[in-house]
Amino acid sequence: MAAESPSVAAHVEMPIIGMTCASCANRIERKLNKLDGVTASVNYATEKATVEYDAITVQPEQLAGAVQAAGYQAVLPSDEPQGSVDEDVDDTAPLRRRLIVSALLAIPTLLLSMIPALQFDNWQWLALDLATPVILWGAWPFHRAAWANLKHGTATMDTLISIGTLAAWLWSLYALFIGNAGMPGMTMSFDLIPKAGEGADHIFLEVGAIVTVFLLAGRYFEARAKRRAGAALTALLELGAKDVAVLDETGVERRVAVEQLGVGDRFVVRPGEKVATDGVVLEGTSAVDQSLLTGESVPVEMHPGDEIAGASVNAGGRLIVRATKVGADTALAQIGRLVTDAQTGKAPVQRLADRISGVFVPVVIGIAVATLGFWIGTGEDLTFAFTAAVAVLIIACPCALGLATPTALLVGTGRGAQLGLLIKGPEVLESTREVDTIVLDKTGTVTTGSMSMVDIVSTGETTREDVLRIAGALEDASEHPVAKAIANAARDELGAPSAVEGFTNREGLGVEGVVDGHAVLVGRPSLMAGWSLPISDELDAAKRAAEQLGRTAVLAAWDGEVRAVLVVADTVKPTSAEAVAALKALGLRPVLLTGDNQATARAVAA
Missing domain, CATH: 3.30.70.100 (Alpha-Beta Plaits)
Structure with missing residues (x-):
């Protein structure tokens, strides 16, 4: 064998x-x-x-x-050229210019041809002057494509457009120079049904010009939709870092472009910076915002040995990371590839449209020839038969047939990526008509996806204003998302914060500093334990209750005493209830999906 x-x-x-x-x-x-x-x-x-x-x-x-x-x-x-591409260059500008010039010439032609009151002596010659540049120069992309197809023995929709517009123009030349349409005083009214023998007295310049403008407009809007969809995908991929601080063997940092980063390289991520690529944390602890990939607004605490995703934002301390994936292998690149694959794929209905369009052009040309032969065979004169044949060609430009589905798919997937919605493939869009259940992620979809202050529990004579004034001022100096939520609440209620002295960020624990003469700590219970500060039963119960609801609770202490629990959480969007009601009105059954506990899920669903 x-x-x-x-x-x-x-x-x-x-x-x-x-x-x-x-x-x-x-x-x-x-x-x-x-x-x-x-x-x-x-x-x-x-x-x-x-x-x-x-x-x-x-x-x-x-x-x-x-x-x-x-x-x-x-x-x-x-x-493909290796140089950088100027993204500011508008590749639709030539097409837009061609469309505008053609429209400015075609509209007067249409008005002159359709409204007898505007038809002054020898108006038809002005119509010829206006329409000729449109049919020859404006429609040049169609003529060029039709000629290229003819050289290869094929016909496309451009063939129909070119034949139809040129036939209308050439017939008008015949009517003007040989027929009676060029005579002074000629008028032409709008008739729904052509009359036998009138072909040589009529011109069809407005038909060729207006059809050209409509088709140019379709091409322009198609090109603009492609550009916008491409820009949405580009914006997604540009969420990654542009450069990175790489550590050499001696521990010296050097700033390089992210494209020069290789697997195994060590790099530094400072507070507020984006993680350059997927990797493993070697040194340091910090809170990292991974909402780009997970949708979770609560930062994830990273420790040595943890995997970290590129394009995440370091919200806390300094990290040293070893790169494990670069370039096209990163999670962000795979997301972009998923969107691109969805745009490149074909839905079943698009494949059907492609098959139809493949045989449509020769069929239409055959029908036009048959129309010409039919009217000649019934005894009509050549002009009437030719008019009918040209009409078949003009009205049979099925651009929407091959354009509607792929353009809708392109725009849908591109806009979805821009809004954080990944569409896996074209068949997914087509199958949405059969959907009866919609699953909603909690964080960032039903909720705002950003942290905000929801509660403050204090002890003794400590007031809410005291807590916001002192703890809010200290947190205002931190980059952590929880700290920002507390600082924003303090600013909203009390205005500008007080000055902070001796600010220290204790990685993974909290922050320390001096506010208005008070030594202040804000952070985890372990930070309080490090200073031998006991937590009262009342505050401990409040902290546990908040955590059972899936909320984040931090402790605030000053002058040697733990004085308050500050509760921060992701809040429900104001529009979520309306959106869920609208989904129900469409006959869909909404389901809330969350990794939080049941109490949190029920509170949000309510």
């Missing part, structure tokens, strides 16, 4: 240049899939080909050659 030939699975994404409609994507996809060992999907909205191939039998250059044989260009990853 002959041994099976080895195969090496490979994957490549190639930007495609020159596609103008879904028929183009369909044809390129067929060309690529004819190669042995190749499975390709071409998405018109993202202008990319995603190809799985056998690296033993097929080389990337063969893939690019197959695309070129179809009349388009493919950019292999190694061919």
Whole structure:
């Protein structure tokens, strides 16, 4: 028995240049899939080909050659320019300029042709002057694409557009120079049903011009939607750090670009900085805000040996981290890849639209020819038959057929990523019509996702104002999210805080300092124990009760006595109740999903 030939699975994404409609994507996809060992999907909205191939039998250059044989260009990853791209350059500007100029010329043409009261002597020659630049220059992208397709023996939606607009223009030239449409005093009224024998007396300049403007507008809004969706994904990926302080073998720091960071490198993360990449904490303890990845507003305490995710924000002390994943392997990059895969994939309804658009163009051209032959066969003159055939071509430009689904998918996934919603694939969007239950994460979805003061329990003669004035001033000097919640509450109620002297951040424990002559501690019970400060039963009970509800409780002490418990928590959004009610009105059953205890979940759900 002959041994099976080895195969090496490979994957490549190639930007495609020159596609103008879904028929183009369909044809390129067929060309690529004819190669042995190749499975390709071409998405018109993202202008990319995603190809799985056998690296033993097929080389990337063969893939690019197959695309070129179809009349388009493919950019292999190694061919992409390495320089930085100016993101401020608006690639839709040329198309917008073409659209505006064409619209300014086409609208007067339409008004002159449709309103007899505006048709002065020889108005038709002015209409020709206005419409000609629109049909020839404005529609040039369609003509160019149609010619490129013709050279490869194919037809696309651009073919219909080009033939239809040029046919209207050429017929108008015939009517003006050979027929009776160029005579002084010629008027043209708007009729729903054409009359036999009137073709040579009418011009169709407004048809070619307005159709061009509408199609240019569609292309422009499509390009703008792509740009915005791409910007949303770019914004997601740019949440990571741009540079990092790397430690060499001698412990000396040097600041480098994050792209130069390698697996195994040690780097420093200071309070307030973003973690450069995924890694493991080697030294230091700190609270780290991982809400980007987890949605949890409460910072996670990190200790040596803990795994830490890139793009997290260090809210506490200094950390030394060893990089374990860099570049495309990080959690943030995988999120971006998930969004990109969703945009590149095709929903079942999009595949159906692609198949229809692949046969639509030749069918329409066939119908136009059949229309021409039918009217000639029934005894109508050539002008009437030709008018009917041109009408078939003009109205049969099915841009929405191949554009609606991929553009909706592109915009939906891009906007979702911008709002923190990851859509796994195109089939997910299409299947939402069958959804009957919606699961809502608590933190950041039903709740605000940010900490705020919810309660203060004090002992003896200590008032709420005393606690906010003294503890709030000390916490105002800290970067910790819990400290910020306390400081913000103090500012809201009392205004600007008092000055702090001798501020010290005790990593993983709390903060110390002097406020208005009082030696103040704010933090965990272990910080109080370090100063041999006992906690009263009343405050201990208040702290435990708050923690049972999933809230964060810190202790405040000054002048040698623990005086208060400050309770901080994530609060329910003001709009959550309305949103849940709206979901119920849609027939959906909302379910709250949380890692907190049952008491917290029930309190939020209520």
